[in-house]
Amino acid sequence: MDCSLTSIIVITYNKLEYNKLCIESIRQYTQPDSYEIIVIDNHSTDGTVEWLQGQHDIKIILNSENAGFPAGCNQGIKAAKGNSILVLNNDTIVTPNWLTNLTKCLDSSSEIGAVGAVTNSCSNFQSLPCEYACVEEMIRFATQVNISNPELWEDRARLVGYCLLIKIEVINKIGLLDEAFSPGNYEDDDFCMRIRKAGYRLVLCRDTFIHHFGSVSFGKQTNQLNNLLETNRQKFIEKWGLPPHLAAPYELTQELMVRNWFSYQYEYSYFQFWIENTRRKFFSFIDKAEFALLSGNLEKAIVLVKQAADYGYHSHPGFFISSRVELILRKVSGRLNNRLAAALLQFPPKNKEKKNILHVVSQGYAANSHSGTPERWMRLDSASVHSVIVTLNSEAVPQGLVDAALHSGGWCKKLDDVKLNLCQKAKVLREAAAKWADLVVLHIHPHDPVAPIAFGAAGGPPVVFVNHADHGFNIGMSAADVVVDHRPAGHTITLSRRNMNNSCILPIPLAMPRNLPDKQAAKRELGIGEDKIVFLTSASPYQLVSCGVYNFSQLIREMVNKYPNIEILVIGPSQPGWWSQSQSDQPIKIFEFQEDLTRFYSAADVYLDSIPVGSFATAIEAGAMGIPVVGLAIDFAAQFSSDILPDIAKTHFPSLEDLFAASEKLASDEGDRISQGNYLKSAILQHHYSGWEEHLNKLYSLLPVTHQPPDIAIAREQAALDSDIVWAYFQYRSGLSRLSFD
Numbered sequence: 001m002d003c004s005l006t007s008i009i010v011i012t013y014n015k016l017e018y019n020k021l022c023i024e025s026i027r028q029y030t031q032p033d034s035y036e037i038i039v040i041d042n043h044s045t046d047g048t049v050e051w052l053q054g055q056h057d058i059k060i061i062l063n064s065e066n067a068g069f070p071a072g073c074n075q076g077i078k079a080a081k082g083n084s085i086l087v088l089n090n091d092t093i094v095t096p097n098w099l100t101n102l103t104k105c106l107d108s109s110s111e112i113g114a115v116g117a118v119t120n121s122c123s124n125f126q127s128l129p130c131e132y133a134c135v136e137e138m139i140r141f142a143t144q145v146n147i148s149n150p151e152l153w154e155d156r157a158r159l160v161g162y163c164l165l166i167k168i169e170v171i172n173k174i175g176l177l178d179e180a181f182s183p184g185n186y187e188d189d190d191f192c193m194r195i196r197k198a199g200y201r202l203v204l205c206r207d208t209f210i211h212h213f214g215s216v217s218f219g220k221q222t223n224q225l226n227n228l229l230e231t232n233r234q235k236f237i238e239k240w241g242l243p244p245h246l247a248a249p250y251e252l253t254q255e256l257m258v259r260n261w262f263s264y265q266y267e268y269s270y271f272q273f274w275i276e277n278t279r280r281k282f283f284s285f286i287d288k289a290e291f292a293l294l295s296g297n298l299e300k301a302i303v304l305v306k307q308a309a310d311y312g313y314h315s316h317p318g319f320f321i322s323s324r325v326e327l328i329l330r331k332v333s334g335r336l337n338n339r340l341a342a343a344l345l346q347f348p349p350k351n352k353e354k355k356n357i358l359h360v361v362s363q364g365y366a367a368n369s370h371s372g373t374p375e376r377w378m379r380l381d382s383a384s385v386h387s388v389i390v391t392l393n394s395e396a397v398p399q400g401l402v403d404a405a406l407h408s409g410g411w412c413k414k415l416d417d418v419k420l421n422l423c424q425k426a427k428v429l430r431e432a433a434a435k436w437a438d439l440v441v442l443h444i445h446p447h448d449p450v451a452p453i454a455f456g457a458a459g460g461p462p463v464v465f466v467n468h469a470d471h472g473f474n475i476g477m478s479a480a481d482v483v484v485d486h487r488p489a490g491h492t493i494t495l496s497r498r499n500m501n502n503s504c505i506l507p508i509p510l511a512m513p514r515n516l517p518d519k520q521a522a523k524r525e526l527g528i529g530e531d532k533i534v535f536l537t538s539a540s541p542y543q544l545v546s547c548g549v550y551n552f553s554q555l556i557r558e559m560v561n562k563y564p565n566i567e568i569l570v571i572g573p574s575q576p577g578w579w580s581q582s583q584s585d586q587p588i589k590i591f592e593f594q595e596d597l598t599r600f601y602s603a604a605d606v607y608l609d610s611i612p613v614g615s616f617a618t619a620i621e622a623g624a625m626g627i628p629v630v631g632l633a634i635d636f637a638a639q640f641s642s643d644i645l646p647d648i649a650k651t652h653f654p655s656l657e658d659l660f661a662a663s664e665k666l667a668s669d670e671g672d673r674i675s676q677g678n679y680l681k682s683a684i685l686q687h688h689y690s691g692w693e694e695h696l697n698k699l700y701s702l703l704p705v706t707h708q709p710p711d712i713a714i715a716r717e718q719a720a721l722d723s724d725i726v727w728a729y730f731q732y733r734s735g736l737s738r739l740s741f742d
Helices: 016-029 048-053 069-079 098-106 135-145 168-174 187-197 222-240 265-294 298-314 323-339 369-380 399-407 422-436 450-454 488-496 519-525 552-562 577-581 598-603 616-624 656-668 670-688 692-701 722-734
Strands: 002-012 035-041 058-062 082-088 112-118 153-156 163-167 201-209 355-361 384-390 412-414 439-443 463-466 482-485 503-505 533-538 566-571 588-591 606-608 629-632
Touching: 002 016, 002 069, 016 035, 016 048, 035 048, 035 069, 035 082, 048 058, 058 069, 069 082, 082 098, 082 168, 098 112, 098 163, 098 201, 112 187, 135 201, 163 168, 168 187, 187 201, 187 222, 265 298, 265 323, 265 722, 298 323, 298 422, 323 422, 323 450, 355 369, 355 422, 369 384, 369 399, 369 439, 369 692, 384 399, 384 422, 399 412, 422 450, 482 488, 488 503, 503 692, 519 598, 533 552, 533 598, 533 656, 552 566, 552 588, 552 656, 566 598, 606 616, 606 656, 616 629, 616 670, 629 656, 656 670, 670 692
Parallel strands: 002 035, 002 082, 035 058, 112 201, 355 384, 355 439, 384 412, 439 463, 463 482, 482 503, 533 566, 533 606, 566 588, 606 629
Antiparallel strands: 082 163, 112 163, 153 201
């Protein structure tokens, strides 16, 4: 036995192209003279045997029939000379430092019997989130991961055997693989069980990544594979007296609050790495942007910043602001006057008798609270003249927004009416603000760099940044004199996670509450009995995606079972799955997105907020109409549902028991519904309508005479908290991480 040698055992059965990739990657990324390769071929007929016979650094064992995986491995073990055995699937590609890292972990303790690697595709929580499209990209990714780190060595009760490094002393003690599991599957579960029974530990090395194509030998034989899995599962049960998942139970999540989202610690670890991977991709954009800036290519730098911010908003990187990004924007802003000639757009003269407020939006949506905020701001602040500039996409700008500006005596200009690049748009916006505005209000998208560049330099009118997307990463706050949050929970993020102390809360402005049609007529129109109590929910599909213990569809089914006198209307879910099963004669009715909610508000007796993510603006609007609001408070992360008027009205409850108790009282007591609805209506209108101008004047009083953006403190991006990992998990579950603005 050679004490410095690892015997790598590979079983082949056809699939020549995979066999070549595997063997060649071993040669390329494994230290010479530290290993031997033993290939056991199970009677391949596709040229694999001939190719193997031409390789002079491989010990070959040729079988006259398919002996299966366990028997083939045993043949290799018997022929091995090393002091450790590495069983490697032929559908893998190994990577830099792979064997060095695995060996370092295996040899770190006499208690460790076997170790395994992580990969892109594997059960047992042995995979890492990754994005690559070719071998070269995969190797670059693996190089970033494969840095030896004992903190990433994770004790396990079981390891999947696609890449398993075992001490020879362990095999001598427990014996070879059990060939009763031939041709394969569950032999690794059995082997791990025996290793643990012998007193050894199993360790997963999260600092070692290899690529795994997955089940290549079985190919498309799905039925055969499923039958084999069930047969061998029964063999395992007969041998050990319990099923595999009980023989190797997963470790429960350690933190109780986190356990509401992740049942097992390994799930949590997966999304810890998800955040790290997201950071790497985010910073790759920024590295390129900084280089473009150094090269003098301002436009390319800004395009890359825009891409980074888009990515960071949809795939949470564990922080909400980046000083590196803000510095790039600030530096480009400082070069606008020197490097760019102004592109010409004609702007009307300013009104010298009134305050002229320029609202900057990236784009608008026909029915969206984000677009509604500037429109209602204009209508409620009737003492000022309001105008609008659209920076990125004017195709969907709602007519109501344009009409509000025109009604105030202002105008609306769209920067994509002329062909301008991002830097030119910023130049035009800066000049328009300097010539026309007394105040600039930014209602921009989280990835829009135009306004941050335009107002990154001192001088001109003061600038307010409206933080309507307070739950995620965004750019541009550093260009503002004052940052405005609408939600108290969002304000908490601004202060603690963005470190923006020049911030305040400005309630969402509401339009004058509409007069609702007759309640009973609305119920009849919707096919609801007059004696039924109607609970209403309106949300985007992503807000209703079940995550951890938070399952909205299960919640409302429990409610209708508990309270037979209620019906629940849910507006917005996508149709596939359980939602599509709801019929018109059931106590739960599902509706597609509705631009006008009037008839639903008319029919509603109670507004039930969505979970896990609440519909803050819709709940406020419902409450303003005298509809009592209830919901589940998810205080773990500020992005999720919470009270709509903290310290004023209790609308959300910390447990399902409390929520059910509040809902039962509202469903059974008309007087309580009226009382709570009237109180909530009065409080909301005071803050969001009749008294909103007072809040606005307080904001105006905070503004400087001329614009002076604060200095940007160079700081390392904050470490990810548990709440960040949960938000990243929710983005993955809901599909947000696969979206983009463009």
